[in-house]
Amino acid sequence: MITTTHSSSNLSAEHDISDTTTVLPKRSGSASAPPRRAIGGISRQDVMVLVGAGVSSLCTTMLLFGRLTPLSGRLGFVIVWFGLFLGVYAALISLTEDRPAVIDRVMAALLTSAAVLAGGALASVIIFVLWRGRTALMHSNFFTQDLSVTGPSEPLSVGGITHAIVGTLIMTAISLVITVPLGVATAVFLNETRSRATGLVRTVVTAMTALPSILAGLFIFATWVLILGFPRSGLAASIAMSIMMLPIIIRSADVVLRLVPGNLREASAALGAPQWRTVWQIVLPTARSGLTTAVILGVARGVGETAPVLLTAGFTNTMNMNPTKSPMVSLPLAAFKLVSAAEPNLIARGFATAAVLMLLVLILFTAARVLGGRPVGRLTKRQARAATAQSLRDRVRIDQMSSSGNRFPQEQS
């Protein structure tokens, strides 16, 4: 700011003055800063060019399809329209801008449309599944009955998928019981202890994330069912699911624990806490939200797994609450089997089952976002209030101890 107000006459005048004094440049006229230039944002011309290119390419495409050439098909229409749009857009921009700017704008349009394509595909998946499943979802019996007495061609007002919902819940609960303690303990092992095995465990866990899910199912099928002779059951499927979920949970919990600041551990050790107390009361609570996310993401993955369940759980249309005996079915497996049948009503039920599964994953996912949105150690308002209250109580306690002259009460007892 200062140097810009120099005028050439000022400069020459300053050179005459002896070196010992520093002269501040005179501010010329009004000293107010020049108005800020807006460097971002969208100008009116941008909008006009965009809309113009869109409309003109649309018109050209409509002319091409059906009038000038024998082209047809929805997908082809969109592709031709997009190609023409890029051409017209580039031409319009080149009227006012130079070559690098044209390339920049066209590439920005390309990147944006790829993102729109990806988002559109996701939206189309969700909407399509909900739409095809709507007829079955409308009936409340879909959520309260199973398919045990429902024939393949019976109307949608009979039968439902309670057995699959219950099956999914039981299987998920069992695999949570297996994976959460084991996964978190292994992550603690990887981060908090030093031993020669940690490197090996980490490598093996990383390798196991590459295990195709069908192989986890095949492994359990060959060992649990064929060699050990247990029946195909919900328990077998839960174990197969656990093998898929464990590496995911361990890896993300490992990352989260690594983010816990080391000075917290050192402070705890300096206060004389043994290591297990440090881990239990400092490290794990600090990483709580991240650990929750790790578990939920693992569950979201496990719930959607079809292949291992296909091999290990068997298939049934009846409600089965006992995971150790007789077949049990999960939501993705039910959706897969129902759709494989050629009966329209069964296909509608299959889509509705997939929709329920998708909503379940969506709920889990939102929960993970809400719980794990904060970085490690950042407290919510409620947690912060609790922490403040706790430290207030501590202060009162310390004050009382020091006022009674009783500094080390535990030594007197």
Next chain:
Amino acid sequence: MTSIPDVADANAPPPQPRQLQAHPGRGDRYFRRGASLSGLTVLSVMGAVGLFLGIQAWQALRATGFSFLTTAEWQPDRNKFGIAEVMLGTVLIALVAGIVAFPIAMSAALFITEVAPKWLRSSLVALVDLMAAVPSVVYGLWGLFLLQGQVVGVSRWINTWFGWIPFFAVDGADPNSPLSAATVYTASTLVAGIVVAMMVMPIQCVVMREVFSQVPVGEREGAFALGSTRWGMIRVVSIPFGRGGIIGGTMLGLGRALGETIAVLLIISPVFQINFHVLQQGSNSVSSLIALRYSEASDFSLSALMAAGLVLFAATLVVNFTASWFVARSRSGASSEA
């Protein structure tokens, strides 16, 4: 001034580092033992999976020897089986998925980090994560009932104009007759590949976005200060910086594509012949082979399936470790988690 203490004896042995000995209490001993125990449990379970597959597969591999990799048939009872065909199908599906997913994943990652307005970014990141979490059976349904009908037209068009390229040839299709049946184009490698691409894309995108978001601000601003446009900055700064992540993320996605079962099983109609024609009906993959044949009771055929599974596992393992090697070796890899 500080005085330096006299050294009493210059010939005295240099001081030894003190021995630091921690004496963990009983609680800590239990804690460490418990943590090690869970680590070793995981290690042994995971090791058992690999070892068991290996031992079981050995029986089949010994029976066929090297021809296991070259035979394109699956008749374990007649001792004629091999994975040439299914492995080719698996790789073709993964390749189609990669070719479809890579440009979209990369553009989406660049869009999120460079182009999208700031307020939109976190929701876009969540959207990509959500895409990765959607169960594969849902994508399979979408591909079978919605996508396939749309792709048939494109397949026909490609076959009509580029049918002379061997990959795009279709047996039994007559490009000159507009009434020729559309069924030859359904259940093809292309359709399966596009559906798998839907699952692969978010995985690739997550890794690439992670890398692009770590591009040093100084280098970006340097490019802008030299008068570069946004695309120029992306081309000379972001992409070279993230090259390791781009390659690594792409391969990570391919690893997932190789192992995908249920969506592929829903879409393809399994055939047992070498089929290079990506547009033509009929394909196969190792995982759908296992899903279709596992209930065959004979021990030997199960062993054969295990062998096929083992080869698939080895392939994904190689792809994944190469991917993480690329990511870790890149400039940005030190702090990225993939």
